[in-house]
Amino acid sequence: MDGRTFFRAFRGGGGGKNGMSELVRLTEVTKVYQGGITGALNGVSLIVEKGEFTAIMGPSGSGKSTLLNLVAGLDRPTSGSVAVGGTDLGKLGESGLARFRRDNIGFVFQFFYLLPNLTSLENVLIPAQLKGSDATARARELLGQLGIQDIADRFPARLSGGQQQRVAIARALINSPTLLLADEPTGALDTHTGDQVMELLGQLNRDGQTILLVTHDAKLATRHAARVISVMDGKIVDDARLESPERAASEVIRVRSEEASR
Amino acid sequence: MSLKFGVLGLLKGEPLHGYEVKNRFEAMLGGTWEVNIGQIYTTLQRLERDGLVRPIGRRGDRGKLQYELSPEGHKALDQWLAQPDSGPQQLHEDIYVKLLLATRIANGDLKGLLARQKRAYLQRLRDLNRLEERARRDGRVDLARLVRGALLHTEADLKWMDELSSERFGAEEGARTE
Ligand SMILES: Nc1ncnc2c1ncn2[C@@H]1O[C@H](COP(=O)(O)OP(=O)(O)O)[C@@H](O)[C@H]1O
Numbered sequence: 001m002d003g004r005t006f007f008r009a010f011r012g013g014g015g016g017k018n019g020m021s022e023l024v025r026l027t028e029v030t031k032v033y034q035g036g037i038t039g040a041l042n043g044v045s046l047i048v049e050k051g052e053f054t055a056i057m058g059p060s061g062s063g064k065s066t067l068l069n070l071v072a073g074l075d076r077p078t079s080g081s082v083a084v085g086g087t088d089l090g091k092l093g094e095s096g097l098a099r100f101r102r103d104n105i106g107f108v109f110q111f112f113y114l115l116p117n118l119t120s121l122e123n124v125l126i127p128a129q130l131k132g133s134d135a136t137a138r139a140r141e142l143l144g145q146l147g148i149q150d151i152a153d154r155f156p157a158r159l160s161g162g163q164q165q166r167v168a169i170a171r172a173l174i175n176s177p178t179l180l181l182a183d184e185p186t187g188a189l190d191t192h193t194g195d196q197v198m199e200l201l202g203q204l205n206r207d208g209q210t211i212l213l214v215t216h217d218a219k220l221a222t223r224h225a226a227r228v229i230s231v232m233d234g235k236i237v238d239d240a241r242l243e244s245p246e247r248a249a250s251e252v253i254r255v256r257s258e259e260a261s262r
Numbered sequence: 263m264s265l266k267f268g269v270l271g272l273l274k275g276e277p278l279h280g281y282e283v284k285n286r287f288e289a290m291l292g293g294t295w296e297v298n299i300g301q302i303y304t305t306l307q308r309l310e311r312d313g314l315v316r317p318i319g320r321r322g323d324r325g326k327l328q329y330e331l332s333p334e335g336h337k338a339l340d341q342w343l344a345q346p347d348s349g350p351q352q353l354h355e356d357i358y359v360k361l362l363l364a365t366r367i368a369n370g371d372l373k374g375l376l377a378r379q380k381r382a383y384l385q386r387l388r389d390l391n392r393l394e395e396r397a398r399r400d401g402r403v404d405l406a407r408l409v410r411g412a413l414l415h416t417e418a419d420l421k422w423m424d425e426l427s428s429e430r431f432g433a434e435e436g437a438r439t440e
């Protein structure tokens with residue numbers, strides 16, 4: 001398949017099973033950083049369908065962030081191809097890539113990365129301003145949806161970690177991205193706040209948002225993501241699609257201690 | 263053991279018939295432990311024999327008999343509750359023996375075993391998550407706590423699989439089996 005048909009084949013998504021359609025396709029992707037002895041990614045092929053909530057897990061240094069950065073178009077693979085929404089990112093120049101990121105990708109990081117001299121609302125509006133659109137109403141609506149409308153005019157330094165991450169999520173969503181990427185979004189939060197942030201991501205997914213999440217927390221990953229990909233040494237070593245049937249309690253847990261017949 | 267003390271604990275509240283004990287016990291366990299009425303009657307008879315419960319009412323039709331806690335029963339229950347669970351850790355699942363056998367039979371190559379078990383644990387985590395959600399929705403905080411314990415245990419199991427998977431079984435440290 002040459003580049004042209006490759007490009008066309010994934011345009012429009014073609015319908016997959018269950019009415020799903022392909023959003024992300026990685027084909028034999030490798031990434032060797034400058035000065036890196038072994039590759040950070042070593043032949044990763046992966047398809048993500050629209051509407052999926054996929055968790056990526058693996059030890060630190062296994063290539064999870066590298067994978068997310070390549071999908072986001074923040075970096076380019078050493079070999080192989082990355083296509084998102086039918087667009088082969090390798091075919092885009094720098095400005096094309098910047099436009100692609102702005103229009104298609106929302107990114108949430110472990111340490112929020114809010115601009116300290118802007119208010120919450122102003123932070124949320126940055127990606128929209130890059131696009132030249134006035135999205136103040138939508139920004140306020142998003143803040144409301146995320147339960148933080150009352151902190152719109154506060155600066156990041158006066159926000160808790162959980163509030164800062166919600167602002168970062170609103171910022172990631174302001175341009176209605178086709179794909180939301182989250183790299184350990186609960187990594188800097190306490191358990192309770194992390195649960196809440198993940199609950200928000202789960203709600204977004206139920207509303208149709210495609211999400212690719214890197215996390216260390218298997219409890220949270222399996223709670224919200226129906227697909228768990230395990231990465232090790234820059235390779236995908238497992239790709240588990242989990243089932244979600246209503247199971248009777250006794251099919252999940254048996255509380256039972258040794259009965260002494262005395 | 264827990265069935266015996268579970269029955270004692272339920273009778274601490276008020277005297278109950280055998281079938282009430284069964285229903286309340288199962289409801290308390292939220293479907294995670296089913297008992298048959300025969301087990302309940304056997305348990306009640308043993309408790310009566312040991313002087314921990316007393317029947318109220320007419321003998322004869324055991325379905326009509328109510329039981330109440332005796333002072334000794336109260337004491338035994340309080341003692342049991344005050345005692346920490348100690349003694350050997352219970353490892354009931356097959357994986358422990360499978361791991362030991364696979365180390366011998368597959369010459370230390372555990373890859374397949376670990377990968378399959380990991381998937382099973384991931385699925386279990388998902389099922390437990392749904393169970394926890396349901397317990398919270400139903401207002402069963404106590405059950406949700408129990409499920410939370412199971413979640414954390416399964417998370418540890420998963421970490422164990424990952425740790426074993428990332429071990430390099432070199433020839434020098436090869437599995438020593440005795
Ligand atoms: N910008 C970079 N330059 C050089 N090496 C890098 C860079 N980013 C990551 N690496 C290396 O690539 C490997 C994968 O890193 P990363 O994708 O960040 O892993 P993870 O997110 O799973 O912890 C690691 O060995 C890391 O040191």
Ligand SMILES: [Mg+2]
Nearest residue numbers: 064065066183
């Ligand atoms: Mg990382």
